[in-house]
Amino acid sequence: MRVKTVFALFAPILAAPLIAASDGDGPVFTPNGELIPPADYREWVFLSSGVDMSYTDRPAIMGQSMFDNVFVNPEAWRAFKATGHWPDKTIFILENRGADSKGSINKLGHYQTGEVMGMEAHVRDDARFKGGWGFFGLNGSGPAKMIPYQAQCYACHQAHGAVDTTFTQFYPTAKAIAVAKGTYREP
DSSP states (O other): OHHHHHHHHHHHHHHHHHHHHOOOSSOOBOTTSOBOOOTTGGGSEEEEEEESOOSSSSOSSTTOOEEEEEEEOHHHHHHHHHHSSOOTTOEEEEEEEEEESOBTTBOSSOEEEEEEEEEEEEEEOTTTSGGGEEEEEEOTTSOBOBOOTTSHHHHHHHHHOSBTTBOGGGOHHHHHHHHHHTOOOOO
């Protein structure tokens, strides 16, 4: 009985660091507004992968195939499944990896190589960004500056994003949820 009483007295104190450390999986910024890239994004929800996608008539990289892998933070995914909207503090990570077709036992098709060719983040923070969303070009684990609002990515996502300026049309599972929730806009 006495052990339970002592534990009950100290339980809130022992639990406090765990609660304080659990800030969710939303974006983290430096004091000057740079995004700190999430180190664990590969443990997030995998939305989709595309091969050699380009939003122009030209290939993204001439003579090189590439996979685009898209991940979203788990808290945002849970909210999206409930509402069909990407909530405040959503982070998408676009990871570009090299593709190869000849190697090991592969005879047809493409597989991803270990080479990361580029990374970007699409972040929703309604209080921080004009229009609610900001883009960041990531380069390793160091803080990343926001891509200026004049960049084409903002206008393109505004014009062609199927849900909340995101390209949900390319994420089959998310697209079905948005259609069912009535939040999908045909791009």
